[in-house]
Amino acid sequence: MARAGAGVAAAILRNWPQFLELESSAEPPCAVILCGPGNNGGDGYVVGQHLSARGWRVEVLRELNHSHEGAAAHALANLPAAVEQHGFAMAATGHRPDIIVDALFGIGCTRPLGTEYLALFGAVAARPPRPATARWRHIPKVVAVDCPSGFDLDRGVFLAPEPPRSLDQEALTEWSTDESRRHIATDLCVTFHLPKPGHVLSALSGQRLEIVDIGLPGGAGKDAAALADLPKQPHALRLVDPVRGNRPKAFQRWFQSVTHLDKAAHKYQRGHAIVLSGGLGQGGAARMAARAALRIGAGAVTIAAPQSAVPETAAQINALMLRPLPDSYTLRGWMEDDRLRALCLGPGLGHKRAQEMVPAALWGKRATVLDADALSCFGEDPQVLFNHLHEDCILTPHEGEFRTLFPDLAAELHQSDRLTLTRRAAERAGAVVLLKGPVTVIARPDGCASVHPALRERAAPWLATAGAGDVLAGMITGLLATQDPHHRDILGAAELAVWMHVEAARQFGPGLLAEDLPDELPALMRALFA
Ligand SMILES: NC(=O)C1=CN([C@@H]2O[C@H](COP(=O)(O)OP(=O)(O)OC[C@H]3O[C@@H](n4cnc5c(N)ncnc54)[C@H](OP(=O)(O)O)[C@@H]3O)[C@@H](O)[C@H]2O)[C@@H](O)CC1
Ligand SMILES: Nc1ncnc2c1ncn2[C@@H]1O[C@H](COP(=O)(O)OP(=O)(O)O)[C@@H](O)[C@H]1O
Structure with missing residues (x-):
């Protein structure tokens, strides 16, 4: 997890080097990290730790009453005090970040993503831009840890989310034909050790993908x-x-x-x-x-x-x-x-x-x-x-x-x-x-x-x-x-x-x-x- 999170932070800097020169400025780069209940969330905390150490403004959104186990608990405990932590209810509060990190669910996503999770991205992206920042910083880059949340890495498809119960027939039709309401569009996906089938099979196949070496031996991607x-x-x-x-x-x-x-x-x-x-x-x-x-x-x-x-x-x-x-x-x-x-x-x-x-x-x-x-x-x-x-x-x-x-x-x-x-x-x-x-x-x-x-x-x-x-x-x-x-x-x-x-x-x-x-x-x- 330590290597994985560090690798994601490094990939962010490699892909958007324009943030490097802002690190010691009056308006340092900002990241909002959405962290889920498992190890994907744990990776997110490590990303936060690394970006914060470089002078970024980092905010972690997580379920505050959820207690982690193992490495993820350790990563959470290691978050520096400078990293703000809020519950998901605060998704719409604050300023729009430069980077949104999707560390909600990775390979452990077993069922369709609830609409409440999808709404989190929209809420963060719709925050007002930080005043006095250049226009190019107003559109946040979205980075997925391992895969966008809700994606089935074995099959290469998004697990179809359940529509909200409140929708009438017309709204349901509109909802089900609007791809953006059903999954998170990301700019970069950072995975670990090897690409997984889903990274190449379909929906993500055109997307930027980085593979981080986390020290595991062998593997088809290497040899x-x-x-x-x-x-x-x-x-x-x-x-x-x-x-x-x-x-x-x-x-x-x-x-x-x-x-x-x-x-x-x-x-x-x-x-x-x-x-x-x-x-x-x-x-x-x-x-x-x-x-x-x-x-x-x-x-x-x-x-x-x-x-x-x-x-x-x-x-x-x-x-x-x-x-x-x-x-x-x-x-x-x-x-x-x-x-x-x-x-x-x-x-x-x-x-x-x-x-x-x-x-x-x-x-x-x-x-x-x-x-x-x-x-x-x-x-x-x-x-x-x-x-x-x-x-x-x-x-x-x-x-x-x-x-x-x-x-x-x-x-x-x-x-x-x-x-x-x-x-x-x-x-x-x-x-x-x-x-x-x-x-x-x-x-x-x-x-x-x-x-x-x-x-x-x-x-x-x-x-x-x-x-x-x-x-x-x-x-x-x-x-x-x-x-x-x-x-x-x-x-x-x-x-x-x-x-x-x-x-x-x-x-x-x-x-x-x-x-x-x-x-x-x-x-x-x-x-x-x-
Ligand atoms: N070698 C490795 O494996 C490495 C793994 N690494 C990292 O670990 C990640 C995998 O971590 P993970 O196994 O803890 O699973 P993760 O994706 O965090 O989710 C599990 C949690 O989500 C829950 N849940 C699932 N679906 C849900 C839904 N739709 N809606 C709501 N909840 C849902 C599920 O709950 P449950 O199904 O048990 O009820 C459980 O609590 C992997 O993607 C990578 O980032 C790296 O550190 C490098 C080495
Ligand atoms: N965009 C692409 N990138 C890489 N390979 C491609 C692409 N499109 C087609 N191919 C490959 O090119 C070959 C085309 O085969 P095919 O459609 O049978 O052509 P033909 O009948 O003219 O020989 C296949 O091996 C296919 O996998």
């Missing part, structure tokens, strides 16, 4: 190896987050744990993957996917094209291999070759060919990535697809394809959280589902899931470019091809591919075309394997 080592338990949620700290070593361990490469292996032992391609003029997407599969580590990758597209494809490839694939009987025949480890269907495949080929590909029980047309072609009856899926499949829909396969779940996408919906989709499909977007969620049918944010310092908005998803499908296929068929880790391959996909995009920077992505991989791996 990707810790991510790889985490047990993949049902219902465990893993955060595929930046590899910080000792980057190369962590990445190496992570990569090796997913790919199972044997140094003495020949090309077919490194894994053979097949990417199915569409007809004449439709082969670009499959070629990009195939190139990505080869670049990321498959020993050999074959494009399977209809006869009509063979000359065109042959003219555009070198290291990639090419075989004509006239029909699904031929594909079934190829399944006799044990060296074939992974298949990718969808990019540029066309609905008709996808409908014919997907059942044959799934019959072979290889690791199979289904993307784009291989998903959308089952829009009329997704159950037909689900009936063919097996445990070594992964579906990689963007939101549109997700809507096609899971229309009822997609209807909830904007109210419920992406994590729950992706888990439900994976359970229904009986396969891993990877829902793409700036926040990518990957879920296994047993509930084990990962969240990968491409946000804040890892934002790569230029990745939203035509064909980027095809490349991702190829990268997953390539990683799966390297795996031992008896010990496949579909979720692991998807996590690593998604992370590398964003890293490759960040390495290239703006101006990226999807076809640049596979060729970014060698430099990325060189840097990370150094």
